[in-house]
Amino acid sequence: MIDRLVVFGATGDLTARYLLPALAALQEAGHLGDGFQLTGASREDWSSAQFREWMAAQLDRHGGTYPAGAREAVVDGARYVRADVTSSADIAAAVAGDGPVAVYLALPPALFPRAVTALHEAGLPKGSRVVLEKPFGEDLASARELNGLLADLVPEQAVFRVDHFLAMTTVQNVLGSRLANRVLEPIWNSTHIAEVEITWDETLALEGRAGYYDHVGALKDMIQNHLLQLLCLVAMEPPITLGERDLRDRKVDVLRSVRLLTEYDVVHRTRRARYLAGRIGDRDIPAYVDEEGVSSERRTETFAEVELELDSWRWAGTTFRLRSGKALNEDRKEVAVRFRAVPHLPFGPGGEALPNVLRFQLEPEGLSLDLTGIGSQAHELTPLSLTAGMEPPDLPAYGRLLLDVLQGDPALSIRGDEAEEAWRVLEPVLDAWQKDLVPLEEYPAGSDGPPPPSPYEDGLQRREDLLHEPAAPPDDV
Structure with a gap:
């Protein structure tokens, strides 16, 4: 199980409303070990302390049903890196560390191709996984192009095109x-x-x-x-x-x-x-x-x-x-x-x-x-x-999806050929x-x-x- 999660676009609505409460649910259920580390990356010029303060406020607002201890554990272990997702140097700094990492692109879909290209240039540790929110591409041609970029980065089994509906x-x-x-x-x-x-x-x-x-x-x-x-x-x-x-x-x-x-x-x-x-x-x-x-x-x-x-x-x-x-x-x-x-x-x-x-x-x-x-x-x-x-x-839907990502089970994610067939x-x-x-x-x-x-x-x-x-x-x- 991967114990490092890096979220690009970490100060956005998706992180606040869904990913942070999902992590609190995983923490409460005992799925996150003591060594789990969350890294938030975004363009805001924040310190890690400012990011943790923001996280605590968002968890109070969107994840208040989870025990305070679980919420505090998610917040206390987090760090923040200012990053441009199109910069390979910034991405390399965000994913730096020991062992494989799960990279969550909580970004507008239009940024996916440039972000994936920058990830390829930066390099990921062996065994890492990449998570993309749908919609996957804007049409059939762009979906095929994005699939090609991902294939150059990690194996298909390590690509999670997530849909919380599933x-x-x-x-x-x-x-x-x-x-x-x-x-x-x-x-x-x-x-x-x-x-x-x-x-x-x-x-x-x-x-x-x-x-x-x-x-x-x-x-x-x-x-x-x-x-x-x-x-x-x-x-x-x-x-x-x-x-x-x-x-x-x-x-x-x-x-x-x-x-x-x-x-x-x-x-x-x-x-x-x-x-x-x-x-x-x-x-x-x-x-x-x-x-x-x-x-x-x-x-x-x-x-x-x-x-x-x-x-x-x-x-x-x-x-x-x-x-x-x-x-x-x-x-x-x-x-x-x-x-x-x-x-x-x-x-x-x-x-x-x-x-x-x-x-x-x-x-x-x-x-x-x-x-x-x-x-x-x-x-x-x-x-x-x-x-x-x-x-x-x-677990909430996003909690189930994040657990699948960390454990490496892609059954509920969208395979590349499926994404193309839908378009x-x-x-x-x-x-x-x-x-x-x-x-x-x-x-x-x-x-x-x-x-x-x-x-x-x-x-x-x-x-x-x-x-x-x-x-x-x-x-x-």
Whole structure:
């Protein structure tokens, strides 16, 4: 187990909100030995004492549920190095020490190529590991380039492209429910399942993240970055083991089976929108284009929806809908598995049987099953719902990921070919949206998103017109 962690970008929001509480959780659980050392590296001209003071304040704010002793142990063992992540000399000073080191790049993704190049120039001790937050690259070409840079630095087994969604208890329970219950696995296919909807809707608006979000948007930030991972866990074939090779092989199989969308498909099976001014609870929300730091010229979407199909024996005929939006009227974060209706009802006109829906609630964590039963009168059907709570996890999601990094278990990280396949799936959408083949709709903040499209509305007709318009001639013709 590695006992040295160097975090570049150590004074940022990711470190404050997630990494420091995760380290406190690991300390409390006894996973960090007495010799563990945390080094923070960033551009601020701080001393180690100033960094520790900042750490203590952030742990009080974001990790106050952990015992004071655990928090103090994390703070007391930390040191700080002022560093430019593009400078090989600065990086060499930050990682200096005995034995292998885990290097965590808590940085904007645009800095990854230069940081990895500087790491290569500085050199890392044998056995070191590199951790990168997603999104991994900005498109397929940049993901391939970054993979090449990492391959020159450390072996693939030492690269951790982390996604905290994969360490969430409910996400892990998707696998548990499927693979450990005889009643589910035989019907986990297109014969019985009509649709899988993977949703991450938030009441949160931009919340000061324009510097990152306005360059990314909902499609890259959530669907490419996280929701495709959930698709893989729902749709993968049962692996032989949950070891890193078996699990990640099956996830890549899912992405390879996704039918690529044509321009016609993108027009009819994807949507994008951004929020207007509105009200959410007691908050007045400005229009997205009026948020500080937003450029209206980028036409960044705050809502994205994509329908995909898988060309596989198990899933031919099932629709997978991935959706995410900001500034909506409620938080809805779930995987909803919608089963097909029964072929015949012998109950007469006494009611309608709604399709069964198995829901994995992601935040807050929970599990529910929508069924149909008999009501108070004979032959009268009524909806039923079974719900189950989740035991609180031993570690928060980031705690689980950091422990995997320190112990060298990459099963829950993203393999290089998987990162590329995820971009391959969504490149047709990115290309068509860049051409404005899909209109950028609008919805009021505090609503449930853009209204459902109708084939008779002008918006869809405009989509058809855009799709069939001839390309504009070059300027020099």
